[in-house]
Amino acid sequence: MISIIKHYFDCTDNQDQTIIIYVATLKVLGLCIPFCSYLLNNGEVTREVSRLQKVLVRPSDTTRISIPALQVTGEWNTSDKCISETLYSGAGKQITWNCFQPRSKVRVRIGSQVFEGLGYAETITLPFHPGYLPIDVLLWGRYFSPGYTIIWIEWRGAYPLKKIYVNGIEQSDAKIEHDRISFSSLGMALHFKKVHPIKNNPLSALAIRYPFLKWMFSRRFLSSQEIKYSGTGELVKGNQIIDTGSTLYETVHWKR
Secondary structure, eight states: OEEEEEEEEEEEETTSOEEEEEEEEEEETTEEEEEEEEEEEOSSOEEEEEEOOOOOOOOSSEEEEEEGGGTEEEEEEEOSOOEEEEEEEETTEEEEEEEEEEEEEEEEEETTEEEEEEEEEEEEEEOSOGGGOOOSEEEEEEEEOSSOEEEEEEEESSSOEEEEEETTEEOTTOEEOSSEEEETTTTEEEEEEEEEEEEEEETHHHHHHSTTHHHHSOHHHHTOEEEEEEEEEEEEETTEEEEEEEEEEEEEEOOO
16 A cells, blocks of 8 residues: 655746755555655756655645755745645545645745745645556646746546646646647647756656665656756747746656
8 A cells, every 4th residue: 555645846046947846755554754855957957865854844825844854945935826626536535636836936945055936836645556547648837927827737648637727717728739838718828948858867766766666666667757847938829929937847758
């Protein structure tokens, strides 16, 4: 019996640097294994550090985290209403997505470095082994500008699902493509520009650092590939650019 609770925080600072922080708990047959990590990309180089360390997280409109083992502290202050969805329900179990801060004002300290900018925070609760997720591809991302907040999550495979929000309003007719998201009812599209990968690793890279994961997850599952991108976006209506901002998104090719 395996279950996972994962808290995710990110920030794009005023110098277009990207910070991603994970705090998770893996439960295996009643045993709790804590995990925390951060990723820092300065536009050219990505640094990742992780520990098996318990961290207390209380999701709210103002969420503070402190991870002494990583020399990380941070504060997320929301400016948008939360989004909460049941992404999957079956066999008496549910996957819940609590996007408690779709858009935040953020201040993060890592060691002696301080970062300030806009960010995002969510909690995913997965009450069963992730290898049983009925999906082949996971798409997730967010776009921020002075006038727009766009959040998206899509599953492709045996259990297709799509949730896309523009300023908190779900857009059921939106379509996610490789280099854009089209919004038919709004007559506009979000184009991804000047994006660069900040992470491109199989899950097995984590298992190298924590070998016990090889006993819990199959070799095929650990070959799942995660690619994260950071860059800018342009909202286009007709042939006119109506808005520009920052974007952070990922594609995970899930192996089951």
